């Protein structure tokens with residue numbers, strides 16, 4: 001086996017200071033003081049740790065978090081017509097839409113049809129936002145919620161009611177320049 | 179073959195093909211909307227197919243320009259592209275573009291063509307045309323007139339294919355819209371086909387409305403088992419439920435159409451009334467759900483106790499495999515000879531004669547023959563899809579149509595001759611036809627029909643009901659149809675798989691392959707009698723409720739109540755089964771079945787499962803093998819339907835070696851396989867037909883002659899399909915106005931029809947075409963079915 005160095009070279013070994021004596025004193029005080037210097041320098045600064053969950057990390061406005069379904073503000077009707085285009089666009093195949101027909105006495109959406117079942121399986125969602133792009137009515141958008149852990153996987157299947165409801169707590173948005 | 183050039187390439191194609199079809203030989207696609215060869219001649223209504231042909235200054239429609247040798251065609255130059263973009267833009271001017279709410283979205287030719295050939299922009303900023311929407315064109319079809327691109331397909335279908343002449347285009351120009359001429363709902367036996375024809379979302383199915391998108395569903399090919407037509411279908415499946423039935427074009431069987439029963443009665447698969455678990459009758463006389471084990475052992479105990487006193491009946495969509503297994507159990511394990519699959523007995527000799535491969539016609543022959551004789555059958559009720567095939571032959575190929583029936587036929591208007599005989603006189607009239615064909619003395623009617631058939635040409639197809647029997651073979655021989663390709667007999671059996679069941683040996687006097695049996699057993703009518711007197715103690719019913727499907731209802735009521743064991747394989751608890759069955763097995767819906775059927779022209783077809791079994795359902799062949807094992811039938815285990823088919827193919831010589839692979843998706847006629855030569859030769863003497871008595875429809879001395887028919891809508895599937903509920907038939911008595919006058923009855927009046935102490939109530943329906951002296955009632959109904967009446971002469975009085 002060839003050695004990792006040219007055998008003709010002179011190999012010089014640098015040793016650490018001997019224990020005890022001046023070397024030892026330097027190690028005990030000099031290095032510690034060097035560390036303390038950094039500490040002192042930063043002492044006046046505010047901490048960067050975020051006290052999660054008491055405090056939430058703000059996200060950018062374009063952050064793609066948990067989806068939201070929307071209603072028309074004036075009529076209160078759902079914007080989603082159950083067209084399934086989001087389901088077609090979804091690369092993770094995690095949206096399930098079952099449409100039904102609006103009845104005059106029971107009008108849910110503005111069009112002829114509405115989504116009787118609208119479910120997103122968030123444990124499969126890859127938060128790509130294609131559903132939002134596909135929707136012809138801006139009925140679904142990516143929200144800002146990112147607190148999505150749960151004890152049970154099936155609880156991560158979000159139903160239409162859950163997606164239409166306002167999130168309990170608003171996720172803070174990052175302000176300009178932050 | 180000619181050679182023409184398309185987009186600079188030389189392409190070979192048959193001459194006179196329309197350019198859009200010829201272009202496909204060179205892998206060039208020309209977009210079309212209105213062109214649909216199934217609808218007859220092209221009309222050139224939409225202009226989507228414009229192409230440039232060198233030597234012709236203007237662009238031409240590819241759908242109506244036949245290709246000629248040396249033609250130079252361009253589909254890919256600026257001029258054509260501009261024209262295509264302009265046509266798309268023009269078609270979209272009034273189109274609402276509401277794809278997200280439109281049911282056609284995702285499978286819409288207008289979307290595809292706009293995307294593929296359109297310019298992607300519109301200059302139209304004016305308000306679009308508006309119609310009220312959505313509207314019901316019928317309870318089955320929704321119409322959205324804003325989406326219509328006026329391609330005429332639906333109208334042409336109604337006018338030229340179904341010939342119900344109901345759909346028309348109202349108004350002119352941009353204001354045109356599709357409607358029935360007086361605004362009534364478009365209700366016809368074949369109306370659903372326009373849903374598939376419409377190239378946009380203007381006509382959509384109401385039962386399928388908003389159920390799924392193309393990317394939510396899977397298609398699964400199978401065969402409709404609701405009538406002997408056995409049309410090929412594709413089930414649309416979502417979440418293990420059948421949501422729609424589409425045609426699966428097979429020119430040899432259905433020509434790409436379906437009837438509305440086949441298209442919409444799938445709804446009965448997913449209703450709560452369906453039997454989905456085995457049941458036995460408990461102490462309190464109620465049917466209670468039990469485990470398979472319990473039901474199988476009760477059934478086995480009942481069958482073993484009865485032994486040779488078992489009578490078995492099979493009907494509707496019972497597959498060949500199921501029929502074969504049951505006949506083995508009945509014959510080999512139980513030692514009984516009493517099993518039947520026919521409504522009216524037809525002897526083995528007669529069946530051999532009329533099933534002779536040398537005499538068989540195929541379905542397409544109806545369209546290309548010189549003449550077609552419809553004898554004692556009403557296609558639209560008995561084998562619905564043939565109605566369209568016959569109309570096509572008459573309209574496009576000038577087939578001469580002759581009709582001989584007791585009840586006026588819906589095809590009378592297309593017929594060159596139609597004659598009436600007395601109800602029940604079909605066999606006698608056939609015998610008259612035989613005499614006429616042989617030049618022996620006969621009635622004028624028979625002579626005129628034979629003359630008409632002879633004049634038309636040599637290729638004659640006789641479409642006849644099975645009950646006409648042996649005279650059919652004699653008639654075919656007398657007309658010289660033996661061994662003629664494109665001519666012969668097409669015999670309509672009494673149940674959807676009637677032909678298959680008889681060929682696998684579900685007959686009292688013939689075993690598998692119509693082989694002779696040592697001693698014939700009882701036919702259905704005799705089974706009823708024997709059960710009523712106690713000679714038969716166990717009845718085994720496969721897909722049949724004798725109270726509904728067989729004549730002599732009262733005798734069957736006695737039989738069913740007397741029998742100690744009544745085992746039924748059924749989907750619905752119809753009267754006879756609800757009140758009398760001791761063990762009920764859930765039969766499979768046709769979308770769950772796995773097996774084969776035999777079409778009336780001998781085509782073996784596969785029924786393939788599209789969905790899993792509902793509830794505790796199991797495969798029919800599996801249930802029957804389990805039951806067979808329990809009653810001591812020693813067979814190699816049947817573990818798949820393919821094994822069942824292999825055993826059956828071993829037993830039926832003329833099916834020898836047939837496999838599921840060979841049958842494939844389109845089926846195969848056994849007459850076209852080498853094994854067909856194993857068909858047992860009929861005894862020559864059996865074809866002799868005795869001279870017939872006079873059978874004109876003249877009025878009887880007193881009372882009225884009773885004829886019965888089973889409407890296309892008389893079936894439990896229709897009853898249980900919410901969408902078809904409005905078509906559920908009620909008993910009506912069809913009579914001639916002259917008879918009604920004589921009896922002082924008017925249209926719509928309630929009457930009682932009675933004879934021999936039995937009676938049914940009905941509503942009078944006057945029909946000019948009914949011969950005086952005859953009346954017609956419907957069979958197969960839940961209430962007031964004609965099979966309550968026992969004689970052929972009835973009294974009618976006001977209720």
Ligand code: SF4
Nearest residue numbers: 090125126128129131
């Ligand atoms: S964000 Fe992407 S993965 Fe998630 S539901 Fe939408 S399309 Fe599907």
Ligand code: SF4
Nearest residue numbers: 080081083084086135
């Ligand atoms: S969210 Fe949008 S794309 Fe999805 S079904 Fe509703 S309307 Fe269609």
Ligand code: SF4
Nearest residue numbers: 326327329330332376
């Ligand atoms: S309703 Fe459909 S099939 Fe009929 S003319 Fe309009 S687009 Fe054509």
Ligand code: SF4
Nearest residue numbers: 402405408409437440
């Ligand atoms: S014609 Fe018969 S086989 Fe065809 S779809 Fe109708 S019921 Fe089914």
Ligand code: FES
Nearest residue numbers: 212222224225241
């Ligand atoms: S397809 Fe040729 S004009 Fe419509």
